[in-house]
Amino acid sequence: MNYDSFIGNKADFPFEHRVLNTILVYGIGITALAMIMNYLLDLGPVIVGISGVLCFTFGILYYLSLVRKKCRLVRFCVIFLLVFITTPVLWITNGGLSGGSTFFILTFSSTIAILLRGYLRIVMVGCLALVTLGLIVAEYWHPLLISGYNSGFARYADISCGLLIAIIVNTALFIVIINHYIDEHKRANQYLAEMDRQKIESLNRQFGRVFNASPALMAIYREKDYVYLAVNDAWLASLGYERHEIIGLTKEQVDILLPEERQVDLSELTLGTLAEIKVRTKQGEARDWLVSKAKIQIEGQDCILLSAMDRTVLNNMERKIAHLDRLNLVGEIAA
CATH class of the missing domain: 3.30.450.20 (PAS domain)
Structure with a gap:
């Protein structure tokens, strides 16, 4: 399968942009899967609708990133969406601290660390931590704000899906980073070898x-x-x-x-x-x-x-x- 058609080719898209497109593709897939799971678990039309809206939003951002190449705009929209909208919504609608949303938050932190640089990375990871801490405190003092599960099976199914998705996404992001490092290492070695060859040829000519x-x-x-x-x-x-x-x-x-x-x-x-x-x-x-x-x-x-x-x-x-x-x-x- 040619993944470049989904995340952009290396010639036209820099590494950070390709990572952003990868995250958006996974975001679309995860929210679509969440919408289906929420429907099958009969968690109610509100939760199913929220998952659908998030899936549609990720689709729009994916279009802007891949087709319109609005990398900077989409990147900050994704970060804002994950930290200030998706995290609270998932927390409230998916059982809070005892649900599967905690695994998604770990994935969000990895996403922020990859997409941002310098002080912005520290600021946004800090914002995610503060939002999560605020949700924990709110759940402790107002537990009725959190939507529970209809059954024990629904809870375990949601937690299991969240864990598996977090494993898959974090692994995929790690693979993307490692492959990029390997490619850059190969290019660096090829460049150094070419420089050595040119130097040797120059010395031989001299x-x-x-x-x-x-x-x-x-x-x-x-x-x-x-x-x-x-x-x-x-x-x-x-x-x-x-x-x-x-x-x-x-x-x-x-x-x-x-x-x-x-x-x-x-x-x-x-x-x-x-x-x-x-x-x-x-x-x-x-x-x-x-x-x-x-x-x-x-x-x-x-x-x-x-x-x-x-x-x-x-x-x-x-x-x-x-x-x-x-x-x-x-x-x-x-x-």
């Missing part, structure tokens, strides 16, 4: 820009199988490869170490330390690299970020300077 723009030679491979996942432009420029010639292949398939360096196992390189290795480009040219590595995670997978600095030119210059220093030293000794 990391990608920094990764590719970095002058350092950088590559990322998966730790479990050493498959290259990403290399930056500086890495490609230093080795002379195209990106598609490296991505998806293992370190063994893209063999960049010189034969004399193949005993070097980069996987055993300690995190955060530096190591000097000799590599070869795609064209076979030897290069001197200073390499370090760090452990990172990408999409839940353990990966290794290799970072290198090409020291080929610097090392060549150092070797030339060292060679000149040796020549100078030999010259000085010969002199």
Whole structure:
């Protein structure tokens, strides 16, 4: 059954308005049932007529709320009707403190607590308590004001119906609140998940820009199988490869170490330390690299970020300077 047709869909009706419509639907059902029960229990035309008037009133308010969308007006009319009209009428016509009206008052207090906010909630619950207290005092001093029951069966039937209706209504209101909380909790989790996803995507984009723009030679491979996942432009420029010639292949398939360096196992390189290795480009040219590595995670997978600095030119210059220093030293000794 599609309850939205009775209480309004979520897109057009906020939660408080849907709760109000739910209460009005139950109000119509309860007063209609009360009218039938009062008639079957032969409680008299006055009591049956009062139940009918209340049912009709709830129907008018339901129309104004669902069709005309007069939520604020209907809400205060419902509260006023429950506190100042329905409570005294039920109390007087349904046996007072010893009848079934007491259970309805508990339902009314739940309704007020749901429909109102802030100090208005406190004020109206206080009014309901004062009205109830006044009725108790009036019944104590003037018991003849209260309409009794024609028989013990009528009394027990009325109390039983009142109790069952109170249980059903309070349970229904509780379910509405809990379902709303669950829906809001799901929406909040979905919103947070979406925010996290967007944040991760943003960080990935920023990391990608920094990764590719970095002058350092950088590559990322998966730790479990050493498959290259990403290399930056500086890495490609230093080795002379195209990106598609490296991505998806293992370190063994893209063999960049010189034969004399193949005993070097980069996987055993300690995190955060530096190591000097000799590599070869795609064209076979030897290069001197200073390499370090760090452990990172990408999409839940353990990966290794290799970072290198090409020291080929610097090392060549150092070797030339060292060679000149040796020549100078030999010259000085010969002199």
